[in-house]
Amino acid sequence: MVRKELRDWSRDRRSIITVLISSLLAPGLIFFLFNSMANRQRSVEDVTIPVVGAANAPALVDWLRQQAGVTIADGPADPEEAVRTKREDVIVVIPQNFVKNFGASKPAQIRLIADSSSQNSRPKVQRVRGLLQRYNAEIGSLRLIARGISPAVATAVQIEDIEVSSSQQRAAQILGFIPLFVMISAFTGAMAISTDSTAGERERGSFEALLVNPAPRIAIAAGKWLAGSLTGMLTVLITAGLLFAMFKQLPLQDLGIRFRLGTPELIRTLSVVLPLCPLIVAIQMYVATFAKSFKEAQSYLSFLMMAQMVPGMMATMNTMPTQAWMYYVPWIGQQTLLTDVLGNKPISPVVFLIVGVVNMALAVAVLRGTSGLLQREKIIFGR
Amino acid sequence: MIRIENLHKRFGDVRAVDGVSFGAADGQVTGLLGPNGAGKTTTLRMLYTLMLPDEGQILVDGIDAVVDPQGARFAIGVLPDQSGLYPRLTAREHIEYFGELQGVTGADLRGRTDHLLKMLDMTAIADRRVAGFSHGERTKTALARAIVHNPKNVLLDEPTNGLDVMSTRAVREIIRRLKEEGHTVLFSSHVMQEVSALCDTIVVIARGRIVGSGSPDDLRRQTGQENLEDAFVALSGLEADLSTVAQSAKVEGMPS
Numbered sequence: 001m002v003r004k005e006l007r008d009w010s011r012d013r014r015s016i017i018t019v020l021i022s023s024l025l026a027p028g029l030i031f032f033l034f035n036s037m038a039n040r041q042r043s044v045e046d047v048t049i050p051v052v053g054a055a056n057a058p059a060l061v062d063w064l065r066q067q068a069g070v071t072i073a074d075g076p077a078d079p080e081e082a083v084r085t086k087r088e089d090v091i092v093v094i095p096q097n098f099v100k101n102f103g104a105s106k107p108a109q110i111r112l113i114a115d116s117s118s119q120n121s122r123p124k125v126q127r128v129r130g131l132l133q134r135y136n137a138e139i140g141s142l143r144l145i146a147r148g149i150s151p152a153v154a155t156a157v158q159i160e161d162i163e164v165s166s167s168q169q170r171a172a173q174i175l176g177f178i179p180l181f182v183m184i185s186a187f188t189g190a191m192a193i194s195t196d197s198t199a200g201e202r203e204r205g206s207f208e209a210l211l212v213n214p215a216p217r218i219a220i221a222a223g224k225w226l227a228g229s230l231t232g233m234l235t236v237l238i239t240a241g242l243l244f245a246m247f248k249q250l251p252l253q254d255l256g257i258r259f260r261l262g263t264p265e266l267i268r269t270l271s272v273v274l275p276l277c278p279l280i281v282a283i284q285m286y287v288a289t290f291a292k293s294f295k296e297a298q299s300y301l302s303f304l305m306m307a308q309m310v311p312g313m314m315a316t317m318n319t320m321p322t323q324a325w326m327y328y329v330p331w332i333g334q335q336t337l338l339t340d341v342l343g344n345k346p347i348s349p350v351v352f353l354i355v356g357v358v359n360m361a362l363a364v365a366v367l368r369g370t371s372g373l374l375q376r377e378k379i380i381f382g383r
Numbered sequence: 384m385i386r387i388e389n390l391h392k393r394f395g396d397v398r399a400v401d402g403v404s405f406g407a408a409d410g411q412v413t414g415l416l417g418p419n420g421a422g423k424t425t426t427l428r429m430l431y432t433l434m435l436p437d438e439g440q441i442l443v444d445g446i447d448a449v450v451d452p453q454g455a456r457f458a459i460g461v462l463p464d465q466s467g468l469y470p471r472l473t474a475r476e477h478i479e480y481f482g483e484l485q486g487v488t489g490a491d492l493r494g495r496t497d498h499l500l501k502m503l504d505m506t507a508i509a510d511r512r513v514a515g516f517s518h519g520e521r522t523k524t525a526l527a528r529a530i531v532h533n534p535k536n537v538l539l540d541e542p543t544n545g546l547d548v549m550s551t552r553a554v555r556e557i558i559r560r561l562k563e564e565g566h567t568v569l570f571s572s573h574v575m576q577e578v579s580a581l582c583d584t585i586v587v588i589a590r591g592r593i594v595g596s597g598s599p600d601d602l603r604r605q606t607g608q609e610n611l612e613d614a615f616v617a618l619s620g621l622e623a624d625l626s627t628v629a630q631s632a633k634v635e636g637m638p639s
Contacts, residue, residue, distance in 0.1 A: 206467030209525065212431050213484040214456035214532075220484075377434055 049128055050075035050082075053094040057102070057110075060094070063135055070131065083113045089121035090114040090128050105143060180309065182240055182269065183334060186277050187284075187305050189235025190228045191298075194284035197224040198370075199297030202289075207380050221285070221371040225363075228281035236273050240266060268352075272337045275356035280308075282366035289373050384409045384567060385430065385536055390439035392425055399425045400436070401591035407536070407569045407584070412562050414582035415571040418619060422591040423571040424464055427540050430569075431461045444535055457486070460530035462522070464540040470514035474505055474524045477513065482531035492531070499527040502560060504553070519550025526557065537561055539570035543577060555581060579611045589619035 052075030054061045064070050076082045079091040093111040101108035110132060114125040141151035201207045210220065244266040284301055291297035337355065373379050385407040392400040400422045407413040417423050428434040430441055432452035441448040441455075448455035468477060478499060482492045500509050503523045508516065513524055522542065530537055539558075543551045558581055561568050572578050578585055579599050587595040587602070595602055595618040599611055608614040 201467070204467030204469070205465035206469065208433060208463040209461070209466045209481075209529065210484075211433060212456060212459075212461045212463070212529070213481060214453050214486065215484040216453065380433055381428075 048073050049090070049092055049131075050079075050088050051092045051094065052076070052079050053096065053098075056094040056096055056098045057108075060110075060135060063138075064131060067131060079111075079113050083115050086115070086118070089118070089124045092128065092132070178243065179334065182236060182243070182273050183276065183308070184305070185239040186232050186236045186273055187280055187308065190232030190277065190281045190284060191301055193224070193228040193231050194281055195288045195291075195294055195297040195301060197228070198285050198288040199291040200294050202291070202379075203293045211374060211380060217374045218368070218371040221367055221374060225278065225281055225285060225367050225370075228285065229278040232277035232281055233274050236277060237270065240269055240273070244269075271352050272334055272355065275359040276334050278363040279359045279366070282363040282370065286366050286370045286373070289370055289379060384442075384444055385413075385569060386440075386442040387426070387430065388440040388442075390426060390429060390441070391437045392422075392429060392434065393437055398591050400429070403439075403588065403591070403593055405586045405593055405596055407567055409535075409567050410562065410565055411583040412558060412568045412570075412581050413584045413586060414578040415569065415586050415588060416573065416575075416578050416615060417571070417588035418573060421588045421619075423588060424540055426588070427461075427463075427538055427569075427571060431459055431463075431538055432456060457532065458534055459536045459538055460532065460534040462526045462529050462537075462539045462542055464544065466522075466525035466529075468513045468516075468521055468524060471512055473510045473512050474516075474520075474527070475500070475509045477524055477528045478531055481528035485532035487532050495531050495533065499531065503527055503557060517550075519546055519553060522546060522550065522554065523557075526554075534566075536567045536569065539568070541571055541573075543572070543574060551577070575612045575615065587615060587618045594618045594620070 048071045049064065050073045051061060051064075054072065054074070061072055065072055075091050075093065076088070079088075079093050082088045083091055091113045093113060095109060095111065098108045098110070112125075112129060112132065115121060116125070140154070144151045144154060201210060211217070244263075284304065287300050287304060288297040291300055334355075337351070387406065388404050390400050390403040391398075403422065403426055405413075415423050415426070425434065429436045430443070430448065432448050432455050435449065443455045444458045446454045446458060472480070475496060478496045479492055482488075482495060487495055500506050503526065505520070505523055505527065508520055513521065516524065526539070526542070542554050542558075546554065555577055558568055558570065570581075582599065584598060585596065585602060586593060595605060595614075597605065602614045602618070603609070603611065606614040606617040608617055
């Protein structure tokens, strides 16, 4: 039975394409996003700062020029207009009284013209501000030392800055979606067989002929279930494999992402998601058996897919502290476990084992239910 | 051999099968003849164990089909009214697949498959995907896959439904060959011609009840009719129905 369903499925060009697309979609999307973010970030490394009135603070300008990746350009005559019309992201304006105040050890004003509503320019603005503040700190320390005071005296409170720039946040968010993507691929990969082997049989009118054979109902249900699980797992393997292979290629350092996504993480991810596949298939089949046609089954299953995503989304939004019981509930458990895996949190193998067992046990229970459905006259004959 | 005793099946208020008893003798062709809605398909479905009777007993080669449906299934091969095929598989694959479901494997399976393909004149189309098959070719495939395990009893529900002349003759020929091979054939139909040509025994069913049974000659004698069609109409009480319709039409002022 497994052989037949698999053969039938593999002949369906449509279902192969679905598997390919759904397994490539997630990695492809992520690859694209990450690359574009990395590019944008890289472009911030080398920054050109337009300065108006550079002659007013030659020491500062020289110091800036010495910083890595900084080039000074001449600022336009209408700095505020230039920034407002987005000709420039940020402009530094050094007023004429700068030298006078600076020389007298009084706060010397520098104007930093920027548009804080523009997301794109934010990294650059922060960079420039950071540079200027560093200069400020350096000069400040020097002045204190010149007066015989240790600069440490002036630092009453030392704040360690954990820089979480906007693009890093975005990166972390995207990585948070990986568990979701992988589980969706498990769902869509199995969908073709789940629907075809149940609702499809009903639509084609082949259920009767099939069930007249002396093969026991549970064997028939199990055969279809196994075939579906295999395709689901195959899709997961491809998706996860591609995702991880791709991460090895990406310039993650440019985004300051420190986590490692190597083979051990891949294996752990797989051992979390693969046991979910049989359960997903069992439920898909149960639901699809009620459908009278292929299309009807597909709409039930799409609904099921949305339902599956809800706990995942809730988990990302309410970051509840992970309690032990959460691991064992299907879907939520997988989501939680995967987030832990990606965050490189150590997890005991016992957890994996129990999760696997729970999922399989549930799958078998649902499978029994489906096999029972196959006895019902309404299901076999109902049109 | 098939023996059916006092079968009842109700769908809500409708008594689809209302006390049906008959038998199909070994090595003979029995026809279940009746108008549409008479209960032929329902009876057959109970016989091939996919429906449970409300009352009554079904014995297939001595096996009680209600108590041991799986055992009964080993002894029957069925061509249901609706026998969908899998468009992406070839005819041979259909036969081998069902064969395995029926417990036939290995060399046995291959031998049986070849035999069936030959018997049904399907060797030319054996390895083509069924998606392109004509109605007749589909029927043959559906029939072949039903009897891979060489069951004693073969049940056919309206096998010539929708077939053209050539395919109908082919099915008739197949039924004859099955009888020659020693099978017990039971098929339902509302086509006089093939029932009279093929059947050793005819069971006439109407409105869920058996209204006559015997050989074609027996039935003609019983009803005193010259041909089978008239005998059938007499037995099934269709004439009475028609005249009732005509009477009520007169009352309502329509031309009769």
